[in-house]
Amino acid sequence: MTDIRVLVVEDEPIASDAHSVYVGRIDGFTVVGTAPDGQSALRLLGEFAASGSPVDLVLLDMNLPDLHGLDVARRMRSAGILADIIAITAVRELSIVRSAVSIGVVQYLIKPFTYATFADKLTSYRAFRDQLAGSTTGTPGAGASQSDVDQAFASLRAPTDLPLPKGLSPSTLEAVKDLVRARELPVSASEVMEAVGMSRVTARRYLEYLADAGTVTRTPRYGTPGRPENEYGWRRN
Numbered sequence: 747m748t749d750i751r752v753l754v755v756e757d758e759p760i761a762s763d764a765h766s767v768y769v770g771r772i773d774g775f776t777v778v779g780t781a782p783d784g785q786s787a788l789r790l791l792g793e794f795a796a797s798g799s800p801v802d803l804v805l806l807d808m809n810l811p812d813l814h815g816l817d818v819a820r821r822m823r824s825a826g827i828l829a830d831i832i833a834i835t836a837v838r839e840l841s842i843v844r845s846a847v848s849i850g851v852v853q854y855l856i857k858p859f860t861y862a863t864f865a866d867k868l869t870s871y872r873a874f875r876d877q878l879a880g881s882t883t884g885t886p887g888a889g890a891s892q893s894d895v896d897q898a899f900a901s902l903r904a905p906t907d908l909p910l911p912k913g914l915s916p917s918t919l920e921a922v923k924d925l926v927r928a929r930e931l932p933v934s935a936s937e938v939m940e941a942v943g944m945s946r947v948t949a950r951r952y953l954e955y956l957a958d959a960g961t962v963t964r965t966p967r968y969g970t971p972g973r974p975e976n977e978y979g980w981r982r983n
Contacts, residue, residue, distance in 0.1 A: 749776040750872060751794075753801045755787040755818070756780070756834070757811050761857075765805055765834065768864050774872050775803075784813030784821075791827050801829045803871065806851075808835035808842065816842070819849045832867060870960055873981055914952060918942070922952040926962055932979035934967060953978045 752769050754777060756762040766777045778794065778801060781787035787804070794801050804822075808815035819831055832853040833846050843854055852874070853867045925941055926933055933941075935950035942949065957964035957978060967977040 749774055750802045750875065751776055751778045751799065752803045752805060753778060753787065753790060753794075753829070754780045754805045755784070755810070755815075756805070756807045757782045757809075758807075761807075765864075768861055769805070769868070771861075772865055772868050775868060782811075784810045784815070784818040787818055788821055788825070788827075791822060791829065792825065795827060800827070802875075804829050804831045805834050806831050808833055808837045808846075816845050816849065819846070819851065823849060830871070832871065873960065911951070911955065913948075914955065918944070919952055919955070922949070923956065923961065926953075926956070926978055927980045929980070932963070932965065932967075932977035934975050934977050936975070 752775055754762055754765045754769070756765060759782075762780050762782070766780060769775045769777050778799075779790050781790055787806070787810075791801055791804070806815045806818060810818065813821075815833060815835065822829065822831075831846075831851045832855060833851050834855045834857065836857040846854060853871060855864065855867050921942055922938060925938060935946050935953055938944075938949040938953060939946045953962065953976075954964075956962040957976075961981060962978045963981055964976050964978055967975055
């Protein structure tokens with residue numbers, strides 16, 4: 747599968763360089779250009795599209811010197827440029843967030859952030875693309891099922907996007923994540939119970955939280971004695 751082609755739109759040179767370096771650390775992504783303002787971004791997007799190698803993803807700052815990020819996004823859509831957008835900005839106003847969602851921003855990353863948060867956003871975006879691509883490789887014309895669509899959109903949600911339910915501990919959540927990530931094969935709630943030292947019900951709550959967030963996959967485990975249970979695997983795509 748070819749890399750996801752990324753355009754970084756950021757007016758601060760240090761931030762632009764940092765975002766480009768961050769993207770370069772993540773498998774499956776390639777920075778094809780940077781733009782310091784909205785007009786430059788639109789020009790580059792048009793040039794890439796005309797060359798037959800369109801940009802797949804725009805990392806878009808909202809506060810640019812010439813255009814607001816929302817205006818850039820609107821002009822992209824008006825020009826028929828369908829690249830996905832991840833907003834990277836210090837803007838926190840909910841009205842801006844709602845407007846961003848309405849014009850197709852798929853992720854919203856608030857400055858300042860760590861590399862781990864940045865990587866989580868891009869990794870979940872890649873899983874979203876892979877899920878949609880996988881749902882269209884079956885019978886021609888069959889389309890995606892409800893499950894395909896649900897799984898794809900779940901991939902866009904990182905655990906930080908979901909409030910941690912009452913009774914769940916951030917430190918224990920990290921321990922469960924580390925365990926599932928380290929295992930080559932999916933694990934059950936019973937296996938997490940034994941490895942981490944908690945009740946099966948509690949282990950299942952953590953695993954279900956991670957599954958709802960799109961961090962792990964959730965599939966039925968067949969052929970085991972006793973009550974049926976799900977197994978959970980780290981989403982590596």
